[in-house]
Amino acid sequence: MCNAKRTGGLHRPEPVAVVWDERRRRPSAFIWRGRRYRVARTLELWIVETGWWNDETRVSRSYSRVEAEGRLFDLCYDRLTKTWSLERALN
Amino acid sequence: MSFVHLHLHTNFSFGDGACRIDEVVSRAAELGMPALAVTDHEGLYGAVRFYQACKAAGIKPIVGVELTVEPAVGRDGRPRPWGQVPGAAQPARPAGSPEAPPAAAPVTWPPPTGAWPPAAWKGAEGAMRSEGGPEGRRSQTEAAERPPEGPLVPAAPDPYGGGIAHLKGAATVPPAAARGAGGHHLVLLARDYAGWSDLCRIISAAHLEHPGEPPLARLATLAEYSGHLVALSACRRGEVWSRLLAGDPKGARAAASVFRDIFGRDFFIELQHELLPDSGAQLRALDLLAHELRLPTVATNDVHYTVKDDAPLHDVLAAEAANQPLPNPLGRKNAELYLKSPAQMWRLFGRRPEAFHAAAAIAERCDLDLGLGRLLFPAYPLPVGETAFSLLWKRCFAGAEQRYRPLTAEVTARLERELRVVEELGFAEYFLAVHDIVEFARSRGVYYSGRGSAGNSIVSYVLRVTDADPIEHGLLFERFLNPARREMPDVDIDFCSARRDEVIQYIYERFGHDKVAMVATVNTVRAPSAVRIVSRAFGFTPDETNQLSRKVPWGSAAKLGEMMDERPELAGHEFQQPHYRRLVHLGERLAGYPMHLGTHLGGFILSRDPLTDRVPLQWAAKGVVVAQFDKDDVETLGLVKMDILALKMHSAIAEAVRRIEARTGEHVEAWELPRDDPAVYELIRSARTVGLFQLESSGQRNLATRLQQRDFEDVIAAISLFRPGPLQADMIAPFIRRRHGLEPVVVPHPDMEPALRRTYGVIVYQEQVIEVAAKIAGFSLAEADLLRRTMTHERSMEEMDEIGRTFVEKAVARGVARSAAEEVFRQLRGFAAYGFNKAHAACFAIVCNASAWLKAHYPAEFYCGLLNNQPMGFYSPRVVLNDARRWGLEVLPVDVNRSGEWFEVESDGTALRVGLAYVKEMSGAARRAIVGGRGDGQDAAGGEGPSAPLVPAAPGDPSGPPRPYRSLADFVARTGVSREIAENLVRVGAFDALGVRREELLPQVPLLYAGTRPTGRRRGAGAAAGTAKRSPASSRETAASAVHPGLDQPRLVLDEQLGALDFLPSWTLEQRVRAELEFLGLNVSAHPLRFVRDQVCTLGVTPFAQLSQVKHGRHVRLAGVLERAQMPWIRSGHRTMFLTLEDETELAQVVVFNDVYLTYGRVLKSAIYLYVEGELQNDEEHGLAVVAHRIADLLAVLGRAGGRGAPAGAATQAPGRTSERSGALAGAPYHRPDAWELPEVHPQTRPGRTG
Structure with a gap:
């Protein structure tokens, strides 16, 4: 899970603050490790939602792969805990 | 911004879809979609309902299918020539030249000539297709329109036009091959009705040619019927996408170009944004492919559930279909396959507007009109110079002359009136077809009787479809065919179940194997x-x-x-x-939710054109070709459906009649018997009606004690009253009270009196509703029937009030007092929905009359008929046999030298001999071997089993002199039956008459079989299957030892030599009865309660036969065997349960009301023998029954709880016990016990002897 190479140096998802553009329904910026990243564009969107039959396995998250400051980031919004995290920071 | 979902799975995708049709359609309408498509897997199962739901919701229905199609690209990555079957050898043709023109490929569907179904449908062998197919599309279409030449009957004489052979053929194919060697999904949408027909043909071919799971459509079939279809490349399991996923973009392009060649501009690359991690990449790859090949794209969402919250349902269904627990075996990662709004879809496809807009554009081009409302009758071949109507007219009047002597003006006037309506509605051909079928049955002596509202018609009566005279019984034609409503007439006919297949075979031959199919049923959760x-x-x-x-x-x-x-x-x-x-x-x-498709018990579609023009067909179990639609769908499409039902009672009556003629020479015309025979009504009033058609249930027996039937009309009333509707409306109580003068007979208006006279002013029949409405408000009968139909459906109060106002105004205008008119309407309103169809009851009453007449006059033959056609009726064969005994017939045990294959009548009609068929483990071949081996022609006496044809038995010579079996060894040697059968015969005393006790014979059986090897030949003679293994050596050997199969010679005289077993104690009567219960499912020597008779007496119980002499209201105690438990209806939230108990003397009815049921209901789950305390009802109003206050396990009451751990041999399976869970039993939580045990008495625990 915490393959540091795959996650671009991240050892575990880290909490981030996200600025949400409601009109476009996209993150427009996020703050990670004290630095603000402006989202240039969103490349992919995907959703993971499964395990509903058991409260322990239940997952409901939506992911955005965004380009910010020339890097790729996978932002994750957990709908159950209503929190954002950074899952991966690529290249 | 308009969007239409073109890829959608309802729950008719059976495991891969969870949309409820009504919900998804109304959701689409709510989202403002102009149209919606249904594309269930492999069929149009939900299409008709979907079409109707869309029409009702005001959106355009688009019908399609997601079909599994054979691979378009071969292993070499090049397009496969169409018509080639995966895995099939194709030596002659150069493998896979991509340029191969489609027209050159052999196409064998539909079959140009020859037998139907075509050879290509015969399972996997059909994969090796004939090369002689016609060339080119046009000629094939013409060929399809030509009637099939050559023999109509398939090679195997199978009534279902195919037979199980196909399925067996398929079973021999390795599963991988049966699974289509990797077929791929393809979505097909019908652009119009021609497209619908194309879908039907493609789906039928896929299923019938490829009976594996899933069915597989051939490219050649697609090519032939592609003209009116739109094709989408489908999901990840479509060939294009799956090849991309597999890293084979070249193959994906090749596949896409094959479909482009087939469908031209109507082939679209389907884009699905499932919001999975790879969705973006997948869409780009598909987009690129479409761009390269200049193919249009279309956005879909592969909808599987209406709203996101329903995703778990889809998961559960998928788990069930895959037979794997969650997590989802399909690996579904999110819940995005729901009916998304146009805005949501735009958000996903905003960057691909052409794909987004293509969806609505395709929908625009689809315009399917199923032409609902038209009726498609089967063609009836007419003689030159006749029209269907002229022929029907002649046949009706010819029939009327026989039915009515003398023919009266009333009859001809009514007949003419009905025929005029038949002509107006265009039903003449239909009636000719029905007449044709029943005439066939009559000519062959197959018993049948029409039922249902067809009985309201004199046309049915004179054509001998039904047997109740509509004039005599006041039956109204308008209830059957309403000139104001052009609705498919519904004719249901019961045929002798033993011979129904003859009729079905005839129907296939008469109307064409390609024009007849069975109706499906949808089994739901x-x-x-x-x-x-x-x-x-x-x-x-x-x-x-x-x-x-x-x-x-x-x-x-x-x-x-x-x-x-x-x-x-x-x-x-x-x-x-x-x-x-x-x-x-x-x-x-x-x-x-639909779970799977079943086959209707007797529903046949008869069509004018080849059925696959209108209906998709597939195999059902037992090798029957079945439509993908149920009876409602079939009716909606306007196709003729006829119920060819099987009725065991007809088989029983037919057998009884045959036996009577054989014994006495008297010929009985069962349906023509007098309807005023006092013996019949005396029998019915006595409530000893076990075995009577429709009157034998415990409820009917109770009703008989209250109603005291005196004539045929009373029987019709009884049949009608004990029905869910009349029971719910509580018609019985006023009917009985008024009949016995306990309350006055009043009607709100004197004009009602003629219609309601026979039912004491109570509205029992639907026909009465029509008549009263017509009389009071001045409606025509047709209008009155419309009113009745309107009131039958659930209506809101306002609607009902509105109908009521119209009714009252019309009545008042005719001079009826307002208060009276209102009261009439109140009664109509109360009963319209609950009344019973009198014609149906009258048709049943005729069969009932025949059964009662036979029981009253020829009980032995009648019981033989009943016992030889089990399972049937309300009671187990054990109770039927006990009833025969109570009726005064002697019951004789099984005897190898006297028993027939089935129950036989002996001693000039005063005794019944238990038939060999009742012996546990007995097979048909063994029975025939035993009877045939005696050579006394016993089996020819009419003991023809339910369905067993009279085949000469294997060993022995039936035509030679009688050769009774002299000993057990002689018997075993000559019949070669299995050891189990021989042992069971010994146990039930079948050798007792030979002079050696069964106690001594039983230990000899293993010795007799000690030297034997199970051989193929013995298997043929009825040895238990599974023990026999064929080998060339053994079959040679059996041929040589035909007389003494597999037995060592010296053992032949074994039982004569072994005389020294006389020290073995004789079985007690108790042991004998136990063996009978276990190995026959009957008690022959004594009733099980015989063994506790004394103990039961000490409890102060009343024998059931004496209950009728006990005064009403007295407290009684009962002890009996629980035979049936019924919970027929729940009135005002309270359960009422009916128990049928049997003791040595009679049957008794016990009523269990809710509170007692709540307290003692648990006993009913485990106990076989019951002890009941309660209050006796015994008067005209209540009939004869005991209202239970307390119920207990009799064995517990007798102080012996030790019965449970009875010896292994004491547990018995009674034959003929099917778990009937239909009809009145539905809802009953109780199952009748299958395991028997005698009420055991251990001396040390007898109450009398304990201190």
Whole structure:
């Protein structure tokens, strides 16, 4: 899970603050490790939602792969805990 | 911004779709979509309902299918020539030249000539197609329109036009091949009705040619019928996408170009944004492919559930279909396959506007009109110079002359009136077809009787479809055919179940094998199955799953939660734990979901054109070709459906009649018997009606004691009254009270009197509703029938009031007092929905009359008929036989030298001999070997079994002199039956008459078989299958030892030599009865309660035969065997249960009301012998019954709880016990015990002897 190479140096998802553009329904910026990243564009969107039959396995998250400051980031919004995290920071 | 979902799975995708049709359609309408498509897997199962739902919701229905298609690209990555079958050898043709023109490929569907179904449908062998197909599309279409030449009957004489051989053929194919060597999905949408027909033909071909799972459509078939279809490349399991996923973009392009060649501009690359991690990349790859090949794209969402919250249902169904617990075996990662709004779809496809807009554009081009409302009758071949109507006219009047002597003006006037309506509605051909079928049955002596509203018609009567005279019984034609409503007439006919196949065979031949198919039934999720499905999905063990589902009553799954709260037997149920709440909740949402397609018991579609022009066909179990539609769908499409039902009672009556003629020479015309025979009504009034058609149930027997039938009309009334409707409306009580003068007969208006005279002013029949409405408000009969239909359906109060106002105004205008008119309407309103169709009851009453007449005059033959056609009726054969004994017939035990294959009449009609068929493990071949081996021609005496043809028995010579069996060894040697059969025969005393005790014979049986090897030949003579293994050596050997199969010679005289077993104690009567119960399912020597007779007497019980002499209201005690438990209806929320108990003397009826049921209901689950205390009802108003106050297990009351651990041999399976869970039994939580044990008496625990 915490393959540091795959996650671009991240050892575990880290909490981030996200600025949400409601009109476009996209993150427009996020703050990670004290630095603000402006989202240039969103490349992919995907959703993971499964395990509903058991409260322990239940997952409901939506992911955005965004380009910010020339890097790729996978932002994750957990709908159950209503929190954002950074899952991966690529290249 | 308009968007239409073109790829959608309803729950008719059977496991891969969870949309409820009505919900998804109304959601689409709510989202403002102009149209919606249905594309279920492999069929149009839900299409007709979907079409109707869309029409009702005001959106355009688009019908399609997601079909599995053979690969378009071969292993070499090049397009395969069409028509080539995966895995099939194709030596002659150069493998896979991509340029091969489609027209050159052999196409064999539909078959140009020859037998139907075509050879290509014959399972996997059909894969090796003939090369002689016609060339080119045009000629094939013409060929399809030509009637099939050559023999209409398929090579095998199989009434279903195919037979099980195909399925067997398929079973020999390795599963991988049967699975289509990797077929791929393809979505096809019908652009118009021609497209619908194309879909039907393609789907039928895929199923019938390829009976594996899933069916597989050939490219050649697609090519032939592509003209009116739109094709989409489908999901990840479509060939294009799956090849991309597999890293084969070249193959994907090749596949796409094959479909482009087939469908031209109507082939679209389907883009699905499932919001999965790779969705973006997948879409780009598909987009690129479409761009390269200049193919248009279209956006879909592969909808599987209406709203996101329904995704768990889809998961559960998928788990069930895959037979794997959750997590989802398909690896579904999110819940995005729901009916998204146009805005949501735009958000996903905003960057691909052409794909987004293509969806609505395709929808625009689809315009399917199923032409609902037209009626498609089967063609009837007419002689030159006749029209269908002229021929029908002639036949009707010819029939009338025979039915009515003398022919009166009333008859001809009515006949003319009905025929005029038939002509107006264009039904003449239909009636000719029905007449043709029943004439065939009559000519062959196959017993049949029409039932249902067809009995309202004099046309049916004179054509001998039905047998109740509509004039005599006041039956109204308008109830059957309403000139104001051009509706498909519904004719149901019961045929002798033993010979129904002859009729079915004839229908296929008469109307053409390609024009006849069976109607499907859709089996839906009920409460127990809902629990099972969800439990399995949750990964519960089979034990746990059974535990959970077993006690759940057979109700609607939607009431699962309610049942948990209300049903007493579920009070301690595991479901009450919160842990299962999720399960119950999901189970409820599965209510009514289609589970699988079944075959209707007797529904046949008869069509004018080849059925596959209109209906998709597929194989059902037993090798029957079945439509993908149920009877409602078939009716909606305007196709003729005819119910060719099987009725065991007809077989029983036919057998009785045959036996009477054989014994006495008297010829009985069962349907022409007098309807005023006093013996018949005396029998019915006595309530000893076991075996009588329609009057034998415990409820009817109770009703007989109250109603005291005096004539035929009373029998019709009895049949009508004990029905859910009349019971619910509580018609019986006023009917009985008025009949016995306990309350006055009053009608609100004197004009009602003629119609209601025979029912004492109570509206019992639907015909009476029509008549009263016509009389009071001045409607025509047709209008009055419309009113009745209107009132039958659920209506809101306002609607009903509105109907009432119109009715009252019309009546008042005719001079009826307003108050009277209002009261009439109040009564009509109360009874319209509950009345029974009198014609149906009258048709049944004729069969009932025949059964009663036979029981009254030829009981031995009648009981033989009943016992030889089990399972049938309300009671087990054990009770029927005991009833025969109570009727004064002697019951003779099984005897190898006297018993026939079936029950036989002996001693000039005063005795019944138990038939060999009742012996456990007995096979048909063994029976025939035993009877045939005696050579006394016993089997020819009319003991023709339910369906057994009279085949000469294997050994012995039936035509030679009688050669009775002299000993057990002689018997075994000559018949070669299996050891189990021989042992069972010994146990039930079949050798007693040979002079050696069964106690001594039994130990000899193993010795007799000690030297034998199971051989193929013995298997043929009825040895238990499975023990026999064929080998060339053994078959040679058996040929050589035909006389003494497999036995060592010296053992032949074994029982003569072994005389020294006389020290073995004789079986007690108790042991004998136990053996009879176990190995015959009957008690021949004594009733099981005989063995506790003395003890039971000490309890102060009343023998059932004496109950009628006990005064009403007295407290009584009963002890009996529980024979049946019924919970026929729930009135005002209270359960009433009826128990049928049997003691040595009679049957008795026990009524269990709700509170007693709640307290003692549990006893009924485990006890076979019951002890009941209660109050006797015994007067005209209540009839004869005991209202239970207390119920207990008789064995417990007798102080012997030791019966449970009875010896292994004491547990018995009675034959003919099927778990009937239909009709009145539905909802009963009780199963009749299958295991028998005698009430054991241990001397030390006898109450009399304990100190």
